[in-house]
Amino acid sequence: MMSLINEIPVVNGHIILGDGLSVDFVSFQQMFGEATTFQELLDIDGNEKGYADYFQKLRTEGVI
C-alpha cells in the first residue's frame, strides 16, 4: 500500500510546516514512511515527535 506521506507537498526537498518550520523529506520519510493511515501517523508520532497538530491540519485540509 502506498505511503500516506507521498500526498504531502514537498518544496526543494523539504516539507514546509509553517511559521518558519520545515523538515527535510528524507528524514520525514524515515520517520513516517511506513504509515498508510492517519492513525498510523499519529501512532508513530506518539505525541512526542511534535507532528500531531500538523497531521491534523493536513487531514482537515483534505491532503491526507
Added chain:
Amino acid sequence: MAYNTRPLKRAQDGVAPQYYNPTTDEYEALHGTAGANHVVIYGPDGQPASLATEAKLEAVRALLALLEGKDFATDTKAEAIRLLLASLDGKNFASETTLAALGTELELLKAELADVKTMLTDGTAKGEVTLSGTIVRDVLGYFSTSVAGGRQFFGATGPISPAGTLRPLDIRGFRKISIYFLNGSPTFGTRNKLRVTFHRTLDVQSPENAFAIAPQYEFDNVPANGSFRLLLTSDLSDLAGTPPDGLAIRYLPDLVGLVFSYDQASTGADGDKIILFSGVR
C-alpha cells in the same frame, strides 16, 4: 428651325433689342439692369457658373492671408534637399535577403530563450546559478549540542540551564539577525516553545531572571528532525519577501544583547541540536 427663319421682335419705333432663344425658337426681348444687359456666364463644363458671393470672397481672402509670411522653399533650401537626397545614393539598405537572414537569427534566439526558460522552470539549471554581491553575513555564533531535559539558553556563550549564567549575543550594529535551529532528535520535538529575548547589557547574567526587555518572542515548537529559520530585521521591506521556509519578523533596533532558548523533554543524547546565529550589518 433656325434663327434666320424667325421674325424679329419689334418695339414702338423699330426692332427691339433682343436675342434668339433656341429652346423656344423665338426671339425674345433683352432685359438689363443699370444700363447693361443681363449676362449668364458659363463655366468650362458648359453649365452656368456660380458667381462669387461676398462670403466666398471673404473665405478666399482668409486663405490668402494664411499664406502671408510663410517661408516657402528657397533655392538654398531646395539645394540642401538635393544634397540630402544625393547622400542617400549608394547606401546599403536592408534587402529582402538581409531581412530574411535577420528573421532566421531571431528565430534561433527565440528557440534558445525557450530552452533557457525550460531549464529554469524544470530544475535542469538547479544549482548552476551563481550569485555574486557584496552582502556580508557574519557568523555570530554556532552551537551543536545534545543537551536536553529542560530549557537551554544560548547567547555569546552556552548552552546553560535556567540556573546558569551566560553572556548575551552582541547584536549591536546589525540590521538583520538570522537564527537557524535544527532539532536533530529523531525522537522528540521541542516543548514550551522556542524563545528569543533581548537584553540591555552584555554582562554575564542569568537569562531566565534578567530584567525583561520588550519585545520577547516565542515560536512554535520544532518537531523531531525539523528545523526553524527566523529573520529578525529592522528593514520593513524584508517583511514583504518572507522566504517560504522562514519566518521574518521585525525587531526593535538598537538593542544590545540577544538570547535564544529551547526546551526539550529528551533525557539523553539522541541527536544534536544545532543553533546558528548570523547577522548582516
